[in-house]
Amino acid sequence: MQPWIVIAIVVVVIVLFVVGIYNGLIGRRNRVDEALSQIEVQLKRRWDLIPNLVNAVKGYMGFEQKVLTDVTEARANAVSAGAQGVAAQAQAENMLTSTLRSLFAVVENYPDLKANQNVLELQEQLTTTENQISFSRQHYNATVLDYNTAIQTIPSVLIAGPLGFTKRDFFDAEPEAAQVPKVDLSLG
Protein backbone atom coordinates (compact mmCIF):
# COMPACT_ATOMS: atom_id res chain seq x y z
CA MET A 1 0.00 0.00 0.00
CA GLN A 2 1.27 3.45 -0.88
CA PRO A 3 2.17 5.62 2.10
CA TRP A 4 -0.02 8.48 0.81
CA ILE A 5 -3.08 6.21 0.94
CA VAL A 6 -2.40 5.52 4.63
CA ILE A 7 -2.00 9.24 5.27
CA ALA A 8 -5.19 10.01 3.38
CA ILE A 9 -7.11 7.44 5.40
CA VAL A 10 -5.74 8.85 8.67
CA VAL A 11 -6.70 12.38 7.62
CA VAL A 12 -10.21 11.30 6.62
CA VAL A 13 -10.70 9.50 9.93
CA ILE A 14 -9.51 12.55 11.88
CA VAL A 15 -11.78 14.87 9.88
CA LEU A 16 -14.80 12.60 10.45
CA PHE A 17 -13.96 12.44 14.13
CA VAL A 18 -13.76 16.23 14.43
CA VAL A 19 -16.99 16.68 12.45
CA GLY A 20 -18.73 14.22 14.76
CA ILE A 21 -17.60 16.06 17.90
CA TYR A 22 -18.45 19.43 16.38
CA ASN A 23 -21.98 18.33 15.48
CA GLY A 24 -22.47 16.89 18.94
CA LEU A 25 -21.46 20.18 20.55
CA ILE A 26 -23.75 22.15 18.23
CA GLY A 27 -26.64 19.87 19.18
CA ARG A 28 -26.00 20.39 22.88
CA ARG A 29 -25.64 24.15 22.50
CA ASN A 30 -28.92 24.33 20.59
CA ARG A 31 -30.66 22.42 23.37
CA VAL A 32 -29.32 24.97 25.88
CA ASP A 33 -30.61 27.85 23.72
CA GLU A 34 -33.96 26.17 23.28
CA ALA A 35 -34.31 25.57 27.03
CA LEU A 36 -33.43 29.19 27.71
CA SER A 37 -36.01 30.46 25.24
CA GLN A 38 -38.59 28.26 26.99
CA ILE A 39 -37.81 30.04 30.27
CA GLU A 40 -37.95 33.43 28.54
CA VAL A 41 -41.42 32.79 27.18
CA GLN A 42 -42.67 32.18 30.72
CA LEU A 43 -40.75 35.08 32.24
CA LYS A 44 -42.33 37.35 29.66
CA ARG A 45 -45.74 35.96 30.47
CA ARG A 46 -45.14 36.79 34.13
CA TRP A 47 -44.09 40.35 33.29
CA ASP A 48 -47.34 40.74 31.35
CA LEU A 49 -49.48 39.39 34.20
CA ILE A 50 -48.04 41.59 36.94
CA PRO A 51 -49.51 44.97 35.88
CA ASN A 52 -52.95 43.35 35.79
CA LEU A 53 -52.49 42.03 39.31
CA VAL A 54 -51.25 45.39 40.57
CA ASN A 55 -54.29 47.11 39.02
CA ALA A 56 -56.65 44.55 40.49
CA VAL A 57 -55.43 44.96 44.06
CA LYS A 58 -54.42 48.61 44.29
CA GLY A 59 -58.02 49.85 44.53
CA TYR A 60 -58.50 48.18 47.89
CA MET A 61 -58.47 50.64 50.78
CA GLY A 62 -55.38 50.71 52.93
CA PHE A 63 -53.61 48.14 50.86
CA GLU A 64 -49.91 48.36 51.60
CA GLN A 65 -48.59 50.60 48.83
CA LYS A 66 -45.00 49.69 49.63
CA VAL A 67 -45.54 46.08 48.58
CA LEU A 68 -47.03 47.18 45.27
CA THR A 69 -44.19 49.58 44.44
CA ASP A 70 -41.69 46.84 45.33
CA VAL A 71 -43.35 44.47 42.88
CA THR A 72 -43.52 47.11 40.15
CA GLU A 73 -39.88 48.04 40.65
CA ALA A 74 -38.71 44.44 40.73
CA ARG A 75 -40.61 43.82 37.51
CA ALA A 76 -38.96 46.82 35.80
CA ASN A 77 -35.54 45.60 36.97
CA ALA A 78 -36.24 42.10 35.70
CA VAL A 79 -37.32 43.40 32.30
CA SER A 80 -34.18 45.50 31.91
CA ALA A 81 -31.93 42.70 33.26
CA GLY A 82 -33.03 40.57 30.33
CA ALA A 83 -30.24 42.05 28.19
CA GLN A 84 -27.47 41.54 30.77
CA GLY A 85 -27.00 37.82 30.51
CA VAL A 86 -28.42 34.79 32.26
CA ALA A 87 -26.82 35.28 35.69
CA ALA A 88 -28.05 38.87 36.08
CA GLN A 89 -31.46 37.96 34.79
CA ALA A 90 -31.77 35.03 37.18
CA GLN A 91 -30.98 37.33 40.08
CA ALA A 92 -33.53 39.95 39.03
CA GLU A 93 -36.20 37.31 38.49
CA ASN A 94 -35.55 35.81 41.91
CA MET A 95 -36.02 39.27 43.39
CA LEU A 96 -39.32 39.56 41.54
CA THR A 97 -40.41 36.13 42.79
CA SER A 98 -39.83 37.09 46.40
CA THR A 99 -41.67 40.43 46.13
CA LEU A 100 -44.59 38.63 44.51
CA ARG A 101 -44.58 36.17 47.35
CA SER A 102 -44.85 38.95 49.91
CA LEU A 103 -47.65 40.51 47.86
CA PHE A 104 -49.63 37.26 48.02
CA ALA A 105 -48.90 37.00 51.73
CA VAL A 106 -50.48 40.45 52.20
CA VAL A 107 -53.45 39.52 50.02
CA GLU A 108 -54.16 36.75 52.53
CA ASN A 109 -55.08 39.44 55.08
CA TYR A 110 -57.84 40.89 52.92
CA PRO A 111 -60.91 38.64 52.78
CA ASP A 112 -62.45 40.80 50.00
CA LEU A 113 -59.38 40.37 47.84
CA LYS A 114 -59.18 36.67 48.52
CA ALA A 115 -62.75 36.27 47.33
CA ASN A 116 -62.28 38.43 44.23
CA GLN A 117 -62.63 36.21 41.16
CA ASN A 118 -60.30 38.35 39.08
CA VAL A 119 -57.57 38.28 41.73
CA LEU A 120 -58.01 34.54 42.16
CA GLU A 121 -57.59 33.97 38.44
CA LEU A 122 -54.50 36.16 38.29
CA GLN A 123 -53.09 34.38 41.31
CA GLU A 124 -53.62 31.02 39.60
CA GLN A 125 -52.02 32.30 36.40
CA LEU A 126 -49.02 33.62 38.30
CA THR A 127 -48.65 30.45 40.34
CA THR A 128 -48.66 28.24 37.28
CA THR A 129 -46.27 30.56 35.47
CA GLU A 130 -43.93 30.51 38.43
CA ASN A 131 -44.05 26.71 38.60
CA GLN A 132 -43.39 26.52 34.87
CA ILE A 133 -40.42 28.85 35.30
CA SER A 134 -38.96 26.72 38.06
CA PHE A 135 -39.46 23.45 36.13
CA SER A 136 -38.03 24.99 32.95
CA ARG A 137 -35.10 26.23 34.98
CA GLN A 138 -34.36 22.70 36.17
CA HIS A 139 -34.48 21.56 32.57
CA TYR A 140 -32.28 24.43 31.40
CA ASN A 141 -29.70 23.82 34.14
CA ALA A 142 -29.56 20.14 33.20
CA THR A 143 -28.85 21.02 29.55
CA VAL A 144 -26.18 23.55 30.63
CA LEU A 145 -24.52 20.94 32.83
CA ASP A 146 -24.46 18.52 29.91
CA TYR A 147 -23.06 21.15 27.53
CA ASN A 148 -20.43 22.52 29.94
CA THR A 149 -19.25 19.02 30.79
CA ALA A 150 -18.95 18.24 27.09
CA ILE A 151 -16.81 21.27 26.23
CA GLN A 152 -14.51 20.70 29.23
CA THR A 153 -13.78 17.01 28.73
CA ILE A 154 -11.43 15.18 26.39
CA PRO A 155 -11.65 14.84 23.42
CA SER A 156 -14.13 17.63 22.67
CA VAL A 157 -12.19 20.17 24.79
CA LEU A 158 -9.51 20.05 22.08
CA ILE A 159 -11.79 21.60 19.50
CA ALA A 160 -14.32 23.43 21.72
CA GLY A 161 -11.94 26.32 22.56
CA PRO A 162 -10.63 27.02 19.06
CA LEU A 163 -14.12 26.83 17.56
CA GLY A 164 -15.60 29.30 20.04
CA PHE A 165 -17.71 27.10 22.34
CA THR A 166 -17.78 28.96 25.64
CA LYS A 167 -19.15 27.96 29.02
CA ARG A 168 -22.78 28.86 29.75
CA ASP A 169 -24.19 30.18 33.03
CA PHE A 170 -26.71 28.31 35.12
CA PHE A 171 -30.05 29.95 35.77
CA ASP A 172 -29.64 29.82 39.52
CA ALA A 173 -32.46 29.43 41.96
CA GLU A 174 -32.23 31.35 45.21
CA PRO A 175 -31.99 28.83 48.06
CA GLU A 176 -35.53 29.31 49.33
CA ALA A 177 -37.03 29.22 45.83
CA ALA A 178 -35.84 25.66 45.38
CA GLN A 179 -39.13 24.70 46.96
CA VAL A 180 -42.49 25.11 45.32
CA PRO A 181 -43.92 28.44 46.51
CA LYS A 182 -46.34 27.95 49.36
CA VAL A 183 -49.36 29.84 48.08
CA ASP A 184 -52.65 28.53 49.35
CA LEU A 185 -54.88 28.12 46.33
CA SER A 186 -57.74 25.98 47.49
CA LEU A 187 -60.27 27.26 44.98
CA GLY A 188 -62.98 25.08 46.40
Next chain:
Amino acid sequence: MARESFFEQQAANRRQSWLLALAVLALLGVLGYTIGFGVSGESAGGLATTVGALGLGTVLSLGSYFAGDKLVLAASGAKPVSEADAPQLLNVVRELTIAANVPMPKVYLIDDTAPNAFATGRDPQHASVAITTGLLQKLDREELQGVIGHELSHVRNLDIRFALLVGVLVGSIALLSDFFLRFTFWGGGRRSGSRDREGGGGLQVLMFVVGLVLAIVAPIIARLVQLAVSRQREYLADASSVELTRNPYGLERALAKISSDKEVLEVANRATQHLYFTNPIKKFEARSSGLFSTHPPIVDRINRLRELTGEQPLAQGEIAALAGLD
Protein backbone atom coordinates in the same frame (compact mmCIF):
# COMPACT_ATOMS: atom_id res chain seq x y z
CA MET B 1 -32.86 9.21 49.33
CA ALA B 2 -30.36 10.10 46.65
CA ARG B 3 -31.46 11.17 43.20
CA GLU B 4 -29.72 8.25 41.50
CA SER B 5 -31.81 5.76 43.37
CA PHE B 6 -34.89 6.90 41.41
CA PHE B 7 -33.11 6.02 38.20
CA GLU B 8 -31.83 2.72 39.56
CA GLN B 9 -35.30 1.84 40.70
CA GLN B 10 -36.65 2.83 37.32
CA ALA B 11 -34.11 0.71 35.44
CA ALA B 12 -34.69 -2.31 37.67
CA ASN B 13 -38.40 -1.91 37.24
CA ARG B 14 -38.14 -1.80 33.46
CA ARG B 15 -35.98 -4.95 33.37
CA GLN B 16 -38.26 -6.90 35.66
CA SER B 17 -41.32 -5.78 33.78
CA TRP B 18 -40.03 -6.99 30.44
CA LEU B 19 -39.02 -10.30 32.02
CA LEU B 20 -42.50 -10.68 33.41
CA ALA B 21 -44.04 -9.85 30.03
CA LEU B 22 -41.84 -12.49 28.39
CA ALA B 23 -42.86 -14.98 31.07
CA VAL B 24 -46.52 -14.32 30.33
CA LEU B 25 -45.84 -14.77 26.61
CA ALA B 26 -43.94 -18.03 27.26
CA LEU B 27 -46.82 -19.25 29.37
CA LEU B 28 -49.17 -18.52 26.50
CA GLY B 29 -46.91 -20.52 24.14
CA VAL B 30 -46.57 -23.51 26.47
CA LEU B 31 -50.28 -23.53 27.16
CA GLY B 32 -50.95 -23.48 23.42
CA TYR B 33 -48.53 -26.35 22.80
CA THR B 34 -49.81 -28.69 25.50
CA ILE B 35 -53.40 -28.07 24.53
CA GLY B 36 -52.65 -28.71 20.87
CA PHE B 37 -50.61 -31.85 21.57
CA GLY B 38 -53.13 -33.11 24.06
CA VAL B 39 -56.01 -32.75 21.64
CA SER B 40 -54.39 -33.84 18.38
CA GLY B 41 -51.86 -36.31 19.75
CA GLU B 42 -48.98 -35.06 17.64
CA SER B 43 -46.27 -32.46 17.84
CA ALA B 44 -47.45 -30.70 14.68
CA GLY B 45 -50.83 -30.12 16.24
CA GLY B 46 -49.11 -28.68 19.29
CA LEU B 47 -47.07 -26.31 17.17
CA ALA B 48 -50.15 -25.23 15.27
CA THR B 49 -51.94 -24.29 18.48
CA THR B 50 -48.80 -22.56 19.80
CA VAL B 51 -48.70 -20.43 16.66
CA GLY B 52 -52.41 -19.83 17.04
CA ALA B 53 -52.07 -18.82 20.70
CA LEU B 54 -49.14 -16.49 20.05
CA GLY B 55 -50.99 -15.11 17.02
CA LEU B 56 -54.03 -14.42 19.18
CA GLY B 57 -51.82 -12.67 21.73
CA THR B 58 -50.16 -10.60 19.01
CA VAL B 59 -53.38 -9.57 17.30
CA LEU B 60 -54.99 -8.58 20.58
CA SER B 61 -51.82 -6.76 21.67
CA LEU B 62 -51.70 -4.77 18.45
CA GLY B 63 -55.37 -3.95 18.81
CA SER B 64 -54.92 -2.68 22.32
CA TYR B 65 -51.67 -0.91 21.40
CA PHE B 66 -53.47 1.26 18.88
CA ALA B 67 -57.02 1.48 20.25
CA GLY B 68 -56.86 0.36 23.88
CA ASP B 69 -56.68 3.90 25.26
CA LYS B 70 -59.82 4.95 23.40
CA LEU B 71 -61.62 1.87 24.65
CA VAL B 72 -60.64 2.52 28.26
CA LEU B 73 -61.60 6.20 28.05
CA ALA B 74 -64.94 5.38 26.45
CA ALA B 75 -65.66 2.65 29.01
CA SER B 76 -64.99 5.13 31.83
CA GLY B 77 -67.21 7.83 30.34
CA ALA B 78 -64.31 10.29 30.11
CA LYS B 79 -64.97 13.64 28.39
CA PRO B 80 -62.23 15.92 26.98
CA VAL B 81 -61.56 19.04 29.07
CA SER B 82 -61.40 22.57 27.67
CA GLU B 83 -59.54 25.54 29.11
CA ALA B 84 -62.83 27.05 30.29
CA ASP B 85 -63.93 23.93 32.26
CA ALA B 86 -60.90 23.42 34.46
CA PRO B 87 -58.15 26.01 33.95
CA GLN B 88 -56.29 25.02 37.10
CA LEU B 89 -56.21 21.34 36.14
CA LEU B 90 -54.79 22.15 32.71
CA ASN B 91 -52.26 24.53 34.28
CA VAL B 92 -51.07 21.85 36.68
CA VAL B 93 -50.76 19.29 33.88
CA ARG B 94 -48.85 21.80 31.72
CA GLU B 95 -46.41 22.61 34.54
CA LEU B 96 -45.64 18.99 35.19
CA THR B 97 -45.20 18.09 31.52
CA ILE B 98 -42.31 20.57 31.62
CA ALA B 99 -40.90 18.88 34.70
CA ALA B 100 -41.35 15.36 33.28
CA ASN B 101 -40.22 16.43 29.81
CA VAL B 102 -43.18 14.76 28.10
CA PRO B 103 -45.59 16.30 25.56
CA MET B 104 -48.90 17.67 26.83
CA PRO B 105 -51.29 14.69 27.10
CA LYS B 106 -54.99 14.84 26.29
CA VAL B 107 -56.83 15.61 29.50
CA TYR B 108 -60.22 14.09 30.30
CA LEU B 109 -62.77 14.45 33.09
CA ILE B 110 -64.93 11.63 34.42
CA ASP B 111 -68.16 12.81 35.98
CA ASP B 112 -67.97 10.93 39.27
CA THR B 113 -67.76 12.16 42.82
CA ALA B 114 -65.25 9.51 43.93
CA PRO B 115 -61.76 11.05 43.74
CA ASN B 116 -59.52 9.10 41.36
CA ALA B 117 -57.41 9.37 38.20
CA PHE B 118 -55.68 7.29 35.53
CA ALA B 119 -53.36 7.60 32.57
CA THR B 120 -53.42 5.52 29.40
CA GLY B 121 -52.04 5.42 25.86
CA ARG B 122 -49.28 3.70 23.93
CA ASP B 123 -46.48 6.25 24.42
CA PRO B 124 -45.97 9.79 25.76
CA GLN B 125 -46.91 11.19 22.34
CA HIS B 126 -50.29 9.45 22.47
CA ALA B 127 -51.08 9.69 26.16
CA SER B 128 -54.30 10.60 27.92
CA VAL B 129 -54.84 11.53 31.55
CA ALA B 130 -58.32 11.24 33.03
CA ILE B 131 -59.39 12.48 36.43
CA THR B 132 -62.76 12.44 38.15
CA THR B 133 -64.68 15.60 38.99
CA GLY B 134 -64.58 14.43 42.61
CA LEU B 135 -60.80 14.61 42.60
CA LEU B 136 -60.90 18.15 41.24
CA GLN B 137 -63.36 19.26 43.92
CA LYS B 138 -61.77 17.58 46.92
CA LEU B 139 -58.06 18.22 46.39
CA ASP B 140 -56.21 21.52 46.63
CA ARG B 141 -53.58 22.62 44.12
CA GLU B 142 -50.58 20.94 45.76
CA GLU B 143 -52.44 17.67 46.18
CA LEU B 144 -53.59 17.80 42.56
CA GLN B 145 -49.96 18.32 41.54
CA GLY B 146 -49.00 15.16 43.43
CA VAL B 147 -51.67 13.09 41.67
CA ILE B 148 -50.91 14.50 38.20
CA GLY B 149 -47.19 13.96 38.86
CA HIS B 150 -48.00 10.31 39.63
CA GLU B 151 -49.98 9.92 36.40
CA LEU B 152 -47.37 11.67 34.24
CA SER B 153 -44.73 9.37 35.78
CA HIS B 154 -46.76 6.42 34.48
CA VAL B 155 -46.69 8.17 31.09
CA ARG B 156 -42.98 8.91 31.17
CA ASN B 157 -41.98 5.44 32.41
CA LEU B 158 -44.11 3.83 29.66
CA ASP B 159 -46.17 2.09 32.34
CA ILE B 160 -49.24 3.02 30.34
CA ARG B 161 -48.17 0.96 27.32
CA PHE B 162 -47.15 -1.89 29.56
CA ALA B 163 -50.47 -1.89 31.39
CA LEU B 164 -52.34 -2.07 28.08
CA LEU B 165 -50.21 -4.93 26.73
CA VAL B 166 -49.98 -7.06 29.86
CA GLY B 167 -53.68 -6.63 30.41
CA VAL B 168 -54.34 -8.05 26.97
CA LEU B 169 -51.83 -10.93 27.26
CA VAL B 170 -53.37 -11.96 30.55
CA GLY B 171 -56.75 -11.71 28.89
CA SER B 172 -55.71 -13.96 26.01
CA ILE B 173 -54.39 -16.62 28.39
CA ALA B 174 -57.73 -16.57 30.14
CA LEU B 175 -59.50 -16.77 26.78
CA LEU B 176 -57.43 -19.73 25.57
CA SER B 177 -57.81 -21.61 28.87
CA ASP B 178 -61.52 -21.02 28.87
CA PHE B 179 -61.80 -22.27 25.33
CA PHE B 180 -59.88 -25.44 26.13
CA LEU B 181 -61.80 -26.17 29.32
CA ARG B 182 -65.09 -25.84 27.47
CA PHE B 183 -63.81 -28.00 24.64
CA THR B 184 -62.82 -30.72 27.12
CA PHE B 185 -66.18 -30.45 28.77
CA TRP B 186 -68.00 -30.91 25.45
CA GLY B 187 -66.21 -34.13 24.50
CA GLY B 188 -62.58 -33.44 23.68
CA GLY B 189 -61.70 -36.25 26.08
CA ARG B 190 -63.73 -38.79 24.09
CA ARG B 191 -61.85 -38.04 20.90
CA SER B 192 -58.49 -38.42 22.57
CA GLY B 193 -59.66 -41.75 23.96
CA SER B 194 -60.52 -43.09 20.53
CA ARG B 195 -57.04 -42.37 19.31
CA ASP B 196 -55.49 -44.36 22.14
CA ARG B 197 -55.63 -47.51 20.05
CA GLU B 198 -53.43 -46.01 17.34
CA GLY B 199 -50.48 -46.01 19.74
CA GLY B 200 -48.46 -43.14 21.19
CA GLY B 201 -51.47 -42.36 23.34
CA GLY B 202 -49.59 -42.27 26.63
CA LEU B 203 -47.80 -39.06 25.82
CA GLN B 204 -50.97 -37.56 24.46
CA VAL B 205 -52.89 -38.32 27.65
CA LEU B 206 -50.05 -36.87 29.67
CA MET B 207 -50.05 -33.71 27.56
CA PHE B 208 -53.80 -33.54 27.81
CA VAL B 209 -53.64 -33.68 31.58
CA VAL B 210 -50.80 -31.13 31.71
CA GLY B 211 -52.81 -28.90 29.38
CA LEU B 212 -55.82 -29.26 31.64
CA VAL B 213 -53.82 -28.34 34.72
CA LEU B 214 -52.18 -25.41 32.93
CA ALA B 215 -55.52 -24.17 31.66
CA ILE B 216 -56.70 -23.98 35.24
CA VAL B 217 -53.48 -22.62 36.78
CA ALA B 218 -52.12 -20.36 34.00
CA PRO B 219 -54.78 -17.64 34.18
CA ILE B 220 -54.22 -17.39 37.92
CA ILE B 221 -50.42 -17.19 37.59
CA ALA B 222 -50.71 -14.64 34.79
CA ARG B 223 -53.05 -12.53 36.87
CA LEU B 224 -50.70 -12.67 39.88
CA VAL B 225 -47.80 -11.59 37.68
CA GLN B 226 -49.83 -8.69 36.33
CA LEU B 227 -50.82 -7.63 39.82
CA ALA B 228 -47.26 -7.81 41.13
CA VAL B 229 -46.10 -5.54 38.30
CA SER B 230 -48.97 -3.19 38.89
CA ARG B 231 -48.25 -2.80 42.63
CA GLN B 232 -44.55 -2.23 42.03
CA ARG B 233 -45.30 0.46 39.50
CA GLU B 234 -47.52 2.36 41.88
CA TYR B 235 -44.64 2.81 44.33
CA LEU B 236 -42.35 3.89 41.52
CA ALA B 237 -44.87 6.40 40.19
CA ASP B 238 -45.30 7.87 43.70
CA ALA B 239 -41.55 8.31 44.05
CA SER B 240 -41.27 9.79 40.54
CA SER B 241 -44.10 12.20 41.29
CA VAL B 242 -42.15 13.58 44.23
CA GLU B 243 -39.08 13.81 42.03
CA LEU B 244 -41.09 15.99 39.63
CA THR B 245 -42.97 18.21 42.08
CA ARG B 246 -40.18 18.37 44.72
CA ASN B 247 -42.99 18.27 47.23
CA PRO B 248 -43.87 14.98 48.97
CA TYR B 249 -46.54 16.56 51.17
CA GLY B 250 -49.03 17.25 48.38
CA LEU B 251 -49.08 13.63 47.26
CA GLU B 252 -49.12 12.39 50.84
CA ARG B 253 -52.19 14.47 51.68
CA ALA B 254 -53.85 13.48 48.40
CA LEU B 255 -53.39 9.79 49.25
CA ALA B 256 -54.70 10.35 52.75
CA LYS B 257 -57.76 12.27 51.51
CA ILE B 258 -58.57 9.70 48.85
CA SER B 259 -58.23 6.77 51.23
CA SER B 260 -60.48 8.50 53.75
CA ASP B 261 -63.09 9.06 51.06
CA LYS B 262 -66.00 6.68 51.24
CA GLU B 263 -67.39 7.06 47.73
CA VAL B 264 -67.15 4.30 45.16
CA LEU B 265 -66.09 4.96 41.59
CA GLU B 266 -69.01 3.61 39.59
CA VAL B 267 -67.36 3.54 36.17
CA ALA B 268 -64.44 1.36 37.26
CA ASN B 269 -64.52 -2.40 36.82
CA ARG B 270 -62.24 -5.42 37.08
CA ALA B 271 -60.80 -4.70 33.64
CA THR B 272 -59.81 -1.11 34.33
CA GLN B 273 -59.12 -1.05 38.08
CA HIS B 274 -55.34 -1.49 37.73
CA LEU B 275 -55.09 1.75 35.75
CA TYR B 276 -56.33 4.06 38.49
CA PHE B 277 -54.45 6.24 40.96
CA THR B 278 -55.83 4.26 43.89
CA ASN B 279 -57.80 1.05 43.74
CA PRO B 280 -61.32 2.20 42.81
CA ILE B 281 -63.01 -0.94 44.05
CA LYS B 282 -63.14 -0.36 47.77
CA LYS B 283 -63.93 -3.85 48.93
CA PHE B 284 -60.49 -4.93 47.75
CA GLU B 285 -58.82 -2.28 49.84
CA ALA B 286 -59.39 -4.24 53.05
CA ARG B 287 -57.18 -7.10 51.88
CA SER B 288 -55.07 -5.06 49.56
CA SER B 289 -51.75 -6.21 50.96
CA GLY B 290 -52.70 -9.57 49.49
CA LEU B 291 -51.63 -11.13 46.22
CA PHE B 292 -54.84 -10.26 44.43
CA SER B 293 -54.64 -6.49 44.69
CA THR B 294 -53.74 -4.11 41.87
CA HIS B 295 -52.49 -1.44 44.27
CA PRO B 296 -50.40 -1.49 47.45
CA PRO B 297 -52.25 -0.39 50.59
CA ILE B 298 -52.39 3.39 50.80
CA VAL B 299 -50.83 3.48 54.26
CA ASP B 300 -47.75 1.75 52.77
CA ARG B 301 -47.62 4.24 49.92
CA ILE B 302 -47.78 7.15 52.37
CA ASN B 303 -45.10 5.62 54.57
CA ARG B 304 -42.76 5.12 51.62
CA LEU B 305 -43.12 8.82 50.87
CA ARG B 306 -42.39 9.63 54.49
CA GLU B 307 -39.22 7.55 54.20
CA LEU B 308 -38.07 9.94 51.47
CA THR B 309 -38.43 12.90 53.81
CA GLY B 310 -37.09 11.00 56.81
CA GLU B 311 -40.31 11.22 58.79
CA GLN B 312 -41.86 8.70 61.15
CA PRO B 313 -44.22 6.19 59.52
CA LEU B 314 -47.91 6.56 60.24
CA ALA B 315 -50.31 3.98 61.59
CA GLN B 316 -53.52 3.25 59.72
CA GLY B 317 -55.54 5.30 62.19
CA GLU B 318 -53.55 8.48 61.68
CA ILE B 319 -54.41 8.82 58.00
CA ALA B 320 -57.62 10.77 58.60
CA ALA B 321 -55.71 13.37 60.60
CA LEU B 322 -53.29 13.89 57.73
CA ALA B 323 -56.21 14.41 55.39
CA GLY B 324 -57.44 17.17 57.68
CA LEU B 325 -60.74 15.39 58.21
CA ASP B 326 -60.55 15.02 61.97
